[in-house]
Amino acid sequence: MNESLDQLVTLFKALADPTRLRMVGLLAERERCGRDLASVLHVSPATVSHHLKLLRRAGLVAESRKQPYTFYALDHRVLQDAVRDMVDTEKVQEIAAGSGxxxxxxxxxxxxxxxxxxxxxxxxxxxxxxxxxxxxxxxxxxxxxxxxxxxxxxxxxxxxxxxxxxxxxxxxxxxxxxxxxxxxxxxxxxxxxxx
Amino acid sequence: MNESLDQLVTLFKALADPTRLRMVGLLAERERCGRDLASVLHVSPATVSHHLKLLRRAGLVAESRKQPYTFYALDHRVLQDAVRDMVDTEKVQEIAAGSGxxxxxxxxxxxxxxxxxxxxxxxxxxxxxxxxxxxxxxxxxxxxxxxxxxxxxxxxxxxxxxxxxxxxxxxxxxxxxxxxxxxxxxxxxxxxxxx
DNA sequence: TCATTGATTAGATAGCTATCTAATCAATGA
DNA sequence: TCATTGATTAGATAGCTATCTAATCAATGA
Missing domain, CATH: 1.10.10 (Arc Repressor Mutant, subunit A)
Known part of the structure; x- marks a missing residue:
């Protein structure tokens, strides 16, 4: 019952940061490796790694290893499903109700x-x-x-x-x-x- | 160019907390006064006030004063507009692009x-x-x-x-x-x- | 075998934030 | 005028988080 609340919070948390939101945009365009992301976003590779972890946790990225790179791409499904729930007033009500x-x-x-x-x-x-x-x-x-x-x-x-x-x-x-x-x-x- | 990124971040930040997300659900159901929200959510009125400020900042609530209460309701429009952007892959790309x-x-x-x-x-x-x-x-x-x-x-x-x-x-x-x-x-x- | 290179992890830190209590405000009704 | 009541603000605090540097890992190619 509460899963969906927690899941949504995880998703919104993942999107609630300018660096990560830009990453999502970049990965929506095409897959990119970590080094590229770091240079586009002007942050260290460690920071990219950190953000990727949160995006992954929310189910937003798909990755494919091609030595020496790992390519990350946006997995639209999770985003779209969740986001569709938020457009539906009934579903939004259930979020609160479920945990009450x-x-x-x-x-x-x-x-x-x-x-x-x-x-x-x-x-x-x-x-x-x-x-x-x-x-x-x-x-x-x-x-x-x-x-x-x-x-x-x-x-x-x-x-x-x-x-x-x-x-x-x-x-x-x-x-x-x-x-x-x-x-x-x-x-x-x-x-x-x-x- | 960057406004839309910041606006989206503000919105997702507003949604990225279990208490606030439940508030959104409750307010989607019907308008409620602060005291009610506090008791439903089991937090102090001060905390409700704090969360309302963030929701307001994201443009998510409409309020109407009826002494001694203030009633808060969800304003669906902002939520739906933003959320629709996230379903549209092109729009998502623009988020990142705009600020690059x-x-x-x-x-x-x-x-x-x-x-x-x-x-x-x-x-x-x-x-x-x-x-x-x-x-x-x-x-x-x-x-x-x-x-x-x-x-x-x-x-x-x-x-x-x-x-x-x-x-x-x-x-x-x-x-x-x-x-x-x-x-x-x-x-x-x-x-x-x-x- | 060793240097290179991209990715991750560990550890540190500054800054943010959810929550509380106490104080204050604003309107009402006694 | 004063007590009541809902809302907000001020101030404090524990815990979270975005970021960095340094260390480590894993694969490759020289």
Whole structure:
């Protein structure tokens, strides 16, 4: 799940340096030996070797030994695959998601939320739980909320603030006293744990 | 000319860190405020602020203030444009080229070389000069070359090694003594300067 | 066998960077 | 007016990294 994140980071790290990026450009043009690269880039052969190691690690170079030279060329595939992922918004989302919540929660949240707004209140107990904990997380953090204030916050996410406010109490995420609402221990834990 | 290299490096640097890459993923999903990002990513708000600065610098985020929050969202355009450049081999070549040789030389070399091989020997004096200096650069570096050896090296690049070998002498890039060839001062300068 | 030559590795170093805590800022609501 | 809250900045620090020189390796040709 996290592999793809690490792999992408390795790739972007490889490209995140002017010398290496120029190397990539040079190798895209034609294969070149290390000595040539060093002289074109005005760095020492040792430095070229160092950069090649990082490019290799990212899977960007193909090499062929022809004594006394080693010729390096760009392997476009890795670059193109990765780069295509970044154009696809869905794929980009997965990068973050993969290393965050477990599959189940992500799916539920995706189904019931439309960006900032809740589409509908789930009926199933488990799904309801996931959604309500997310709602909790999205509230501005206050030591306590007045009923009117809390309702306003909820309304920004879903019109039926009455039901949701009531569910917060019934689910023991919040407790109410004198018309004031406060997070319970369980509520605070859900916020912290969820993410 | 170099702007595009620097811009790309800035972009890849922005993406070359697991925390930031996850931020990009999260912001691709929907806009989020700083506090949320901090809690999802398990880092301090200060760290989020730091990363946002780098993402902003790369042109990756759009923000909208809604007291007391600032909401950040991914601006896909920059990412997609840049990333598309990397899929296009020609564009990638330009990255390196732009920050190397002047326009004229690049054009001549592109026209007369097909990767590792010389297509034809230019007739125009200026173009000939550019091409011969490139040939010189591509020879294995030796203190001196025997005629046969030199011919073999040249032949790997173009079949008419006789003409080219002769031109090396006539252009004063090399001098010949006892059937042995050596680079002149001018020859060495051309190699060093050219790149 | 030894000198040459391209590539890599080891070791050093200056400069960068991800992260934190603490301080400050800016807006809000009590 | 003051406490709260989210965001940013200042300053510190541990760890990373681009680069170099020097040493070593590996193949070749004299």
């Amino acid at each position: 919540l477990p599959e189940e929660k992500r799916k539920v949240l995706r189904n019931f939320f439309d960006g900032p707004r809740l589409i509908s209140i789930p009926a199933q107990r488990r799904k309801k739980e996931i959604v309500f904990e997310e709602l909790l997380r999205r509230l501005p953090r206050r030591k306590e909320y007045e009923e009117k204030q809390l309702s306003r916050f909820i309304e920004a996410i879903h019109p039926d603030f009455c039901t949701i406010r009531r569910e917060f109490i019934m689910g023991r995420y919040m407790e109410r006293e004198d018309g004031r609402y406060r997070l319970t221990e369980k509520g605070r834990a859900a916020i912290a744990e969820g993410r | 040789l002047p326009e004229e030389k690049r054009k001549v070399l592109r026209n007369f070389f097909d990767g590792p091989r010389l297509i034809s020997i230019p007739a125009q004096r200026r173009k000939k000069e550019i091409v011969f200096e490139e040939l010189l650069r591509r020879l294995p570096r030796r203190k001196e070359y025997e005629e046969k050896q030199l011919s073999r090296f040249i032949e790997a690049i173009h079949p008419d090694f006789c003409t080219i070998r002769r031109e090396f002498i006539m252009g004063r890039y090399m001098e010949r003594e006892d059937g042995r060839y050596r680079l002149t001062e001018k020859g060495r300068a051309a190699i060093a300067e050219g790149r």
